[in-house]
Amino acid sequence: MKCKVQLIGRLGSDADINTLPNGQVVATLSVVTEEYWKDKQGNPQKRATWHxxxxxxxxxxGFIQRNIGKGQLVEIEGSFRYEEYDDSKGVHHKAALINGSNILPLHPLTKAHDNAATSDNGPDNDDQIPF
Known part of the structure; x- marks a missing residue:
């Protein structure tokens, strides 16, 4: 059986693209999802979860490199698993990971993002993104 995951969230940063020693490329994304509800007293509550x-x-x-960037709202499909590793101090960790199979931008990248990505003197929109 397979555990299928579907997320709708925003990217916290541009994708981290790496080429492994065997030549395979991998894109790692940090995506935040948010839940909203009211507590028993009627006060609005919010919980952000990073994936x-x-x-x-x-x-x-390649599609992610050309079309996906920080702050963008995306829909992601994939499968859930745990990744285990030992840190530099030898401590064993187990971290949740989603292996993405599909990604769909729910709005296009803004022109300001494109300019900032291609020019050192482009506008810096980090102050406008809440994370």
Whole structure:
């Protein structure tokens, strides 16, 4: 059986694109989802949850490089798993990870993001993004 995941959230930063020693490319995304509700007293509440998503398909990684950026609202499909690793101090960790299979931008990148990505003197929109 497979655990299918569907997220709708915003990217906390541009994708981290890496090429592994075997030549395979991987895109790692940090995506935040938010839940809203009212407590028993009627006060609005909000919870943000951060998710780490990896894409391994080369054509999808290329699509992410060209079309996906910080602050953008996206829909992601994939499968859930745990990744285990030992840190530099030898401590063993187990972290939740989503292996992405599909990504859909729910709004296009803004022109300001495109300019900032291609020019050192482009506008810096970090102050406008709440994370």
């Amino acid at each position: 780490r998503v990896k894409f391994w398909n080369e054509s999808t990684v």
